[in-house]
Amino acid sequence: MGLRGAPRPRTAASRNRTAALEQLWRAPTAQRDPAGRAPSRRKPAPGPALAALTDLLGLAGPAWLLLRAGDQPRPMAAAAVAGLVWAGLRGVRGRYTDRPGTGPGGALGSVGDWLVLIGLLAVLHTAADAPVDPATAVVAVTPGLLIATAVAGVRRWQRSGRRGHRARRVLLVGEASAVGRAAELLNSRTDHDYRLVAAIPVGTARLELDGVQVPGRLAGCPADDDVSTVLGGVYAHAADLVLVAPGPQLTGDRLRRLGWGLHDGGVALSVVSELPGVAAERVRPVTAAGLTLLHIAPPLRGGPQTVLKNVLDRTGALVGLLALTPLLLAVALSVGLSSRGPVFHRQVRQGQHNRPFTMWKFRTMVADAEHLKARLAASNEADGPLFKMRGDPRVTPVGRLLRRTSIDELPQLVNVLLGQMSLVGPRPPLPEEASRYDEREHRRLTVKPGLTGLWQVSGRSDLSWQETVSLDLWYVDNWSVAADMGLLARTVRAVADGRGAY
Template identity: 65%
Template sequence: MGLAGAPRPRNASTRPPSKELEQLWSAPTVQRERSDQARRPRRGPGRHLPLVVGADLLGLGVPAWLVLRADGQPQAHLAAGAASLVWCGVRAARRRYAARRPGDHGGALTAPGDWLLFVGLLAVLGTVSAEPVRPVTAVLALLPGLLVTVAVSVGSRLPWPGTRRRAKHRVLVVGEAPEVDRAVRLLGSRTDHAYTVVAAIPVGKAALAGETPVPGHLAPAPADDDVSTVLGGAFAHDADLALVIPGPQLSEERLRQLSWGLHDGGLPLSVLSGLSGITAGRVRPASAAGLTLLHIAPPLRRGPQMILKGAVDRTGAVLGLALLAPLLALIAAAIRLTSDGPVFHRQTRQGQHNLPFTMWKFRTMVEDAEAHKAQLATDNETDGPMFKIRRDPRVTRVGRVLRRTSLDELPQLLNVARGDMSLVGPRPPLPEEVSRYDERELRRLAVRPGLTGLWQVSGRSDLSWQETVSLDLWYVDNWSVATDLGLMARTLRAVTDGRGAY
């Protein structure tokens, strides 16, 4: 017996008397089968979990035992075994062995962050140990474990024969035309996610700007055929997910009615939030009084990750200057011998909280380059406040090589060591550029500028000003130590490619 007035589950007698919808209800349950498949692509080690864990255990334990034994450490086998167990514990605690949803980032880029945390834990344990290990020996003993984990992570993502490609969601977008156009454009502009737009159903009669197939339209006001139109479009284009964008014509009650019908028809539903530029890790859903709440964690501005970032910046800068000293000397000699003027170019830039600092670079232009800038203002090839010319006549022959390879930026390691800059962060702007910033663009200065960052690895000068600002704002709000390590790894590829460097 059911409660009086409670909604009853749908059956053949309670379905809407629409012929189109009746055909959909009686059609083969293709959508429901696909929705089951859509949940299946959660990826992880799976049946290879023992091999992955074994690689982590042996990849760290065996080299650590050999190094510790060669160094004469007592009970090297026990120390190596304990270290390998702690390493696997760190990986497990951070859910590296758990299944991943399509579009989740992970793998090789997460391993360096895990390793730094692992080293920190062992350092704390080493302070209470009766037989502490020398830092150099400890790093040599533990580093192979990181390399093995990265190799296994990369290998697991290679397209081995007989393995399936990552499943993609075939998405039907529903919403008002401008918002549908925006969602289709953004989803189509990148490939690092699991969503492919196959069709769209606009609300109202407005036409879409792109060439996305439109199997139908929803009326501006709620109508009896809302569900049948969306289900019919999904069935016609083999979609396994409806991405619905709320708006004035797609109100809360209409969206709820639509969700009931789509779920009853076997089609999963996702609702596009009005928030953008926020990583999933900062979002925590909650419910209160029947309302769905999204708690957004604030950006990292203090705490252990900030301390670790500062330590990585200073240590990396000092080590970089020491290791690259011969290369820096060769570059300095080449600049000095091929053109008149100083080796270094010092320039005032705006740093964190809009505080000025002096930034160092290798000189890549003629000595009086600034005096000719006004004459070239009409040749500026970028929008916004930046000034860039692809074939700038002020750049010297050696300067073109340095800019192409980004070697002219290496002296900024001095700024990183001093604390004016970070290894990773937004591009440090000129004072004249900042004077033209609006409130949105000023948020770029909430963190220290970086030697490299999203701008540098995503196209550099080939990007428009708005694209550059969007990338920097994403970093300002979503950075983490793991993100920094991933960007530093991607910097090598960007430097080798040289795209957008001029």
């Protein structure tokens, strides 16, 4: 009498059958590419270790010089301790990880680490009753922050520069419908490191993928040749990553055994999550009772980051208005002289929680543009509730230039200063557009609308309505101050490119 799933006693017959199955398990069904070797695990790059050493020396070296110049006692020991704490802190907070989807943290992350370092050094200073002057110590570790920020920037630049040279060759495995969805998403975007080279469907459903090789097919139920079929596809197409889209026919023990075979063959395995629109930073895996649980942090709706975002918004808007005053005056003069009508265009838009506000822009159309809109309804090129038209006859020559450079949006810095808008966020809709929103689209109004956002750096008016909504919903659920800083930097490039601006 035995337990279901427990190992059974081995007999001569079972040993022979097991040996045959193991041989079948390991034998690929397709020939390896003779010009190359089988995929293998990547060797760890020296980058993280070098970055940690740079942080340690970058803080300890200047600290020792400044402490020594300030006649502080035991400057070498104090600088060494500060450097070790700094490198250890950065390591604990994941600044040296080089996994896909992670990064050095950027300038904002370095500032946060440095503030934590000050707190730790203050605790050590009090506990050890060190004779070092606290003010001098803070000045001494400041160069370490500048060096760490520079190193983080260089690492991020290197990672982005090497993206095309280290793209992962992906073999996609799963049921036809799931494989089709994953393939469509992978092929529709270029801002990732994954290149789809082949797909192996599960079951008998027809798989329609243009330009994607199908080297084999898995049966609808677990089979002894699952691993050999997948490994055959890996070797035939020189893939170094198997991406599995789980489904009713590929889950549980079958997926586990497939993972065993792939890892034994030196092939990396990733599983597609059924959590669309959730950033990796919000997901935390834990294990309980033999189950792998994914804890998902709620979207930011309050707390320190919200306060910091509001401070940065209003500070940035004030600085921007002061710095751009000459440009704003010149644009206002050109708008007023080029066509009849007011310099500014005021329009009621729907803001956070669907509250209306008056949004300001430089006028880029003729004075009676709103009355002419009804005549152009048949020429609308946008889907959904938007109205967009290339070569809109209502746009003035000066207005076309302002739209091409997005300078017409600069008066919205006043709205940001008043707290009605944010520097980064979804675009504010017109009341008639918002009145046609469904429940999903209405979620765009959960946060403040923005002067720029994901739509701005992803194609602007070239995007379909559903693509715009998807980008806005991703931002609403996954925004952070660090992400806002990155979007502001990418906006400069998008404005210079001018793609989708009309």
